[in-house]
Amino acid sequence: MMRSTLTAALAVLPVALATSWDVSVGPNGQLIYYPEYVLAEVGDTINMIFHPKNHTVTQSSFDAPCVPLAGGVSSGFLPVASDSDPELPNFVITVNDTNPIWIHCEQKGHCGAGMVFAVNPPDASSNHSFAAFQALAIELNGTQTSALSVSTPPPQSWATATATVSDASSTWVSTYTSYSGTPEPTYAAGGPVTHNITVGINGQLAFGPANISAAIGDIVEFTFLAKNHSVVQSSFPEPCTPLVDGFNLGFHPVDANVTGPSFSITINNTSPIWGYCAQTNPVSHCGSGMVFSINAVETGPNNFAAFLALAEATLANSTVKDTSGATASSGSSSPSSTSGSNGALSVVGDVNMGGIGMVLATVAAVIVGML
Structure with a gap:
């Protein structure tokens, strides 16, 4: 009987030790996730808490930081009027393995400004580190592979x-x-x-x-x-x-x-x-x-x-x-x-x-x- 009780306790131990990570989306009006990345274990949850403006939590890939990943997770746009709202909206991601998860905001211009996040990115010495991921997002200017081209209308005749x-x-x-x-x-x-x-x-x-x-x-x-x-x-x-x-x-x-x-x-x-x-x-x-x-x-x-x-x-x-x-x-x-x-x-x-x-x-x- 004692052995059965011990086995049951060990079975629920991983769940009991699972961590919930709180991540702020656009805190203080900034185009950032805070913290920028977390190192999580299998079973952990990432609680993405949305702050004012209109952001998303959208999965992408390292090579295309600002392009939604087919079949990836996405919160959709969640507009927030004020930090004084009694309940800020949230979006929860469950970590199923320890492979990197790459995230960006789909709002126009936000990803290209560096608004990206990662779960379990390789360390800073890797060419696939979080810093490298963010730099690539900025370099590619959002969903573009080169600098945006916007044509200026011809000058008016004053x-x-x-x-x-x-x-x-x-x-x-x-x-x-x-x-x-x-x-x-x-x-x-x-x-x-x-x-x-x-x-x-x-x-x-x-x-x-x-x-x-x-x-x-x-x-x-x-x-x-x-x-x-x-x-x-x-x-x-x-x-x-x-x-x-x-x-x-x-x-x-x-x-x-x-x-x-x-x-x-x-x-x-x-x-x-x-x-x-x-x-x-x-x-x-x-x-x-x-x-x-x-x-x-x-x-x-x-x-x-x-x-x-x-x-x-x-x-x-x-x-x-x-x-x-x-x-x-x-x-x-x-x-x-x-x-x-x-x-x-x-x-x-x-x-x-x-x-x-x-x-x-x-x-x-x-x-x-x-x-």
Whole structure:
């Protein structure tokens, strides 16, 4: 009887000693799995815990890090709005043998940015180590075997235009550059409208909304949320490079669950305005798609989708320029005091400096009172 009891105890011992490994998917808004790999035994489970944004846990192979493995495990996309959710979603992988398991995130641009994971990778001295796997993912730029090729639409033909726009009490005279398809300047019917754009909406590397249309006199208000983002004006052909004489609101670190500073832009004409977040730590926010546009011409080649594709291509091709003039990792920089070179806007920022608002640019349009 004693022998039978001992045999039964030994039979369940491997199960009792099985380890559950917790792995965070996209913690703190980063494009990483943490830890990056684990060394597990047969019977162990890997508990993949999803954090904000929209990630996957998808099995691949060493030679094709960012291509789903036929018949491999996949969590599918699991969007998470906030780390404050009472129950973060998870996905469990059971280890059936000690062969390496290679994992990546299928979200566009994430694997190519190094968002990969492994179970039981060979040690660092091997040419099949985790570091080699991650380097190959970055080298192959996601699912590509070479750098992404995104064609820039031909340059638009710009011309100088002067418009006079009136409402019941004022006349606006604006001289600006424009191109075919740009909406005719009109004053907002019923008076100016305030458009709200959230910087880092829902903890994501995104502006929300990212593409809006605004009339002359409208106000666009940027409100910063958690993490450390910026709002920098750029141009269509170079989405992630500051526009010479464009506006730059600097970096504004904001704690979780706190609403940060806000900046208001007054629209002076309907020329397109392009912009991005200049943060590059741990990955380029612009290259991850954190861009916005105001009055993009959606009927032509220089539309918002094309602008977004050009921005994401900079990450894949590693050509993002960090010329924001501020330290990307932490802290904040003083906002630039320039207005857009196309005269399309004015900027006013409330940075909570002793209750005094900071005027960042002067109004480019001339307001003449009605006689």
